[in-house]
Amino acid sequence: MPLLEDLTVYEDGDVYNVYDHTLLDGDTIGRGRLLGTITVAEDGTYQPSGVGAVFDHVVPASTIDDALAAFVGSA
Numbered sequence: 001m002p003l004l005e006d007l008t009v010y011e012d013g014d015v016y017n018v019y020d021h022t023l024l025d026g027d028t029i030g031r032g033r034l035l036g037t038i039t040v041a042e043d044g045t046y047q048p049s050g051v052g053a054v055f056d057h058v059v060p061a062s063t064i065d066d067a068l069a070a071f072v073g074s075a
Contacts, residue, residue: 002052004072008032009064014040016064018052018071038067 006022008031016039021032036050038061045060046067057069 002035002072004068007035007068007071009038009068016046016067018048018050018068020052035071038064 035052048070
């Protein structure tokens, strides 16, 4: 399970791509492993999806922090 500090989020309009940057090998340059996306819905809520969005989170997610919980989970 990645930690919050392991994630890197890139914004592209209403879509946020979520990467785990701890999965880079050595001095490799890149964003890491793509875990999924967070999309802003028409009603303003954030909807996480993808292979890494497997943990319980607040539904509907009213903030990006709530949606990121889907990628981090809790200990």
